[in-house]
Amino acid sequence: MEKPFVVGIDIGGTGTVFGIVDSIGNIVSKGSIPTVKHADINSYIDELYEAIAEQMVKLGGLEKISGIGVGSPCGNFNSGTIENAVNLPWRGTIRFSELMKDKFSIDTVITNDANVAAIGEMKFGVAKDIKNFIMITLGTGVGSCIVSDGKIIYGENNLAGELGHICIDRNGRSCGCGRKGCLETYTSATGVVRTAREMLFATSKDSLLRNIPIECITSEDIYNAAVNGDEIAKEIFEYTGRILGESFSDFVAFTDPKAIVLFGGLTNAGDLLYQPIVEHMEKNLLFLWKGKVDVLFSELKEDNAPILGAAALAWEFAC
Amino acid sequence: MEKPFVVGIDIGGTGTVFGIVDSIGNIVSKGSIPTVKHADINSYIDELYEAIAEQMVKLGGLEKISGIGVGSPCGNFNSGTIENAVNLPWRGTIRFSELMKDKFSIDTVITNDANVAAIGEMKFGVAKDIKNFIMITLGTGVGSCIVSDGKIIYGENNLAGELGHICIDRNGRSCGCGRKGCLETYTSATGVVRTAREMLFATSKDSLLRNIPIECITSEDIYNAAVNGDEIAKEIFEYTGRILGESFSDFVAFTDPKAIVLFGGLTNAGDLLYQPIVEHMEKNLLFLWKGKVDVLFSELKEDNAPILGAAALAWEFAC
Numbered sequence: 001m002e003k004p005f006v007v008g009i010d011i012g013g014t015g016t017v018f019g020i021v022d023s024i025g026n027i028v029s030k031g032s033i034p035t036v037k038h039a040d041i042n043s044y045i046d047e048l049y050e051a052i053a054e055q056m057v058k059l060g061g062l063e064k065i066s067g068i069g070v071g072s073p074c075g076n077f078n079s080g081t082i083e084n085a086v087n088l089p090w091r092g093t094i095r096f097s098e099l100m101k102d103k104f105s106i107d108t109v110i111t112n113d114a115n116v117a118a119i120g121e122m123k124f125g126v127a128k129d130i131k132n133f134i135m136i137t138l139g140t141g142v143g144s145c146i147v148s149d150g151k152i153i154y155g156e157n158n159l160a161g162e163l164g165h166i167c168i169d170r171n172g173r174s175c176g177c178g179r180k181g182c183l184e185t186y187t188s189a190t191g192v193v194r195t196a197r198e199m200l201f202a203t204s205k206d207s208l209l210r211n212i213p214i215e216c217i218t219s220e221d222i223y224n225a226a227v228n229g230d231e232i233a234k235e236i237f238e239y240t241g242r243i244l245g246e247s248f249s250d251f252v253a254f255t256d257p258k259a260i261v262l263f264g265g266l267t268n269a270g271d272l273l274y275q276p277i278v279e280h281m282e283k284n285l286l287f288l289w290k291g292k293v294d295v296l297f298s299e300l301k302e303d304n305a306p307i308l309g310a311a312a313l314a315w316e317f318a319c
Numbered sequence: 320m321e322k323p324f325v326v327g328i329d330i331g332g333t334g335t336v337f338g339i340v341d342s343i344g345n346i347v348s349k350g351s352i353p354t355v356k357h358a359d360i361n362s363y364i365d366e367l368y369e370a371i372a373e374q375m376v377k378l379g380g381l382e383k384i385s386g387i388g389v390g391s392p393c394g395n396f397n398s399g400t401i402e403n404a405v406n407l408p409w410r411g412t413i414r415f416s417e418l419m420k421d422k423f424s425i426d427t428v429i430t431n432d433a434n435v436a437a438i439g440e441m442k443f444g445v446a447k448d449i450k451n452f453i454m455i456t457l458g459t460g461v462g463s464c465i466v467s468d469g470k471i472i473y474g475e476n477n478l479a480g481e482l483g484h485i486c487i488d489r490n491g492r493s494c495g496c497g498r499k500g501c502l503e504t505y506t507s508a509t510g511v512v513r514t515a516r517e518m519l520f521a522t523s524k525d526s527l528l529r530n531i532p533i534e535c536i537t538s539e540d541i542y543n544a545a546v547n548g549d550e551i552a553k554e555i556f557e558y559t560g561r562i563l564g565e566s567f568s569d570f571v572a573f574t575d576p577k578a579i580v581l582f583g584g585l586t587n588a589g590d591l592l593y594q595p596i597v598e599h600m601e602k603n604l605l606f607l608w609k610g611k612v613d614v615l616f617s618e619l620k621e622d623n624a625p626i627l628g629a630a631a632l633a634w635e636f637a638c
Binding site: 131 | 450451465467468472473474475476477478479480481482484485486489496497498565568569570572573574575576577603605606607608611
């Protein structure tokens with residue numbers, strides 16, 4: 001094969017990581033540049049170009065790259081743009097794919113983070129043989145991507161799959177979106193920390209978490225306390241899993257998926273989260289689906305998954 | 320055109336209606352046969368054949384029929400079967416399309432009622448130019464069909480779009496499915512009647528509805544009372560519309576539709592239902608969608624819509 005590689009790029013608010021990836025999902029080389037210092041998109045792309053070109057010297061040069069795939073907050077697959085991403089330094093609508101093509105002379109495809117995660121799972125992960133699934137990313141927020149008959153649902157405005165903002169309690173927790181009770185206020189990494197604070201306030205029960213200043217508790221601390229047998233920490237995962245499981249029982253009624261695939265830091269909690277999710281999903285599922293829907297945790301390494309997903313996007317649409 | 324017609328068939332628990340339909344949606348002839356008396360599927364198809372053949376005498380005979388489309392409870396588009404339809408006289412899995420093809424020598428396509436309604440709206444109704452919408456049928460139950468990029472989402476088991484069984488209150492009304500708080504226990508025609516009973520019990524306020532024995536109140540009675548200015552009746556529609564509007568604000572976050580299309584007896588309530596739906600949907604929508612999602616009531620005549628939908632299915636897939 002003359003062009004054996006693609007580049008998978010993951011744009012984050014602070015930094016951008018990229019990998020040179022072959023067609024079977026080996027990341028043969030990795031690099032990163034800062035995102036935050038580039039208020040000017042052109043200087044950002046210039047630095048990205050230098051960094052990728054440098055990695056490619058030992059791999060035969062940029063002419064060995066068949067396509068570029070990008071995952072970005074607010075990345076729009078249809079228009080190739082990044083639109084009003086609050087956590088990125090660029091305002092308005094950035095014609096990202098076009099600017100990349102101009103600089104690299106290589107076709108570039110972009111989409112949002114959750115879609116990239118779903119594409120990665122389809123090509124290299126647990127969703128390899130699954131045509132219908134819902135991808136849920138449990139990070140700072142809750143992202144999602146709905147795959148139906150092997151294809152991502154984009155919707156009318158490229159906004160499909162905002163399941164982090166499904167309302168689970170109209171009088172619930174305040175959300176950054178201005179409303180109340182959104183799923184992500186309970187089940188994101190930050191939501192879990194809110195649960196911890198609420199529970200620690202609500203009881204005087206002993207807890208390892210009381211050794212940490214309450215404003216400094218992280219979801220990792222909660223996990224560590226739970227594996228050390230801490231009752232409150234275990235209760236936090238039980239509560240989070242129940243809310244996810246109940247929500248999934250409704251999600252299933254939309255697109256009749258074979259599986260719900262979870263990715264992100266919180267899934268490191270393993271069974272602590274998995275058990276209550278499955279228990280409460282099964283308990284609340286309509287009889288038609290009982291025992292039929294799998295809950296799967298991603299097996300891709302968290303650092304590599306966004307690169308692999310973006311690379312899979314490139315292999316599918318930019319080559 | 321040598322074969323200018325299709326047959327659109329709507330199978331109901333009591334009766335089956337059919338129409339001979341041309342390519343622009345004119346129902347040139349209509350007929351019906353009883354469903355309920357045919358415990359044997361073959362005798363049912365025999366009677367259907369006779370009835371359709373009779374209608375076709377004046378139209379040039381069965382050879383003028385290009386395809387047959389069927390809407391049925393539990394109709395499975397992929398397999399051509401009717402599976403475990405509790406309201407139909409046939410048990411187990413009926414290979415309906417195959418039996419029809421054997422009898423008529425005409426290709427037959429089948430799907431469920433809500434899908435037929437969506438297809439009808441796409442070809443002949445308010446969704447003609449809409450690629451992304453959610454169809455909601457408000458009848459004895461609440462049915463739905465999700466259309467994404469012009470295509471119906473079927474899902475892994477052909478069960479996508481069971482939105483009548485989304486849970487709006489985990490401690491809510493008992494549903495026929497065995498669970499609690501399903502959307503259809505509040506917003507179907509029977510759900511609205513339950514609301515009427517609850518409200519009439521909860522207050523001693525005057526109401527025209529008190530002139531009707533409480534077990535005999537229908538959704539039509541409530542509509543008639545509301546248009547005559549009855550406060551409780553108006554409150555019932557306000558309550559129903561609020562629940563629908565709140566639910567729609569979540570539905571939108573799944574597939575990012577341009578519109579939500581409503582069909583069924585309850586939509587005869589017009590503004591009484593439309594106003595609270597739109598008000599509460601807008602109030603609860605994530606900012607991304609505010610002012611962007613249309614709520615549309617079907618304009619197809621209720622009697623004709625299932626025939627037209629089934630005919631549209633035939634034109635698309637059986638011709």
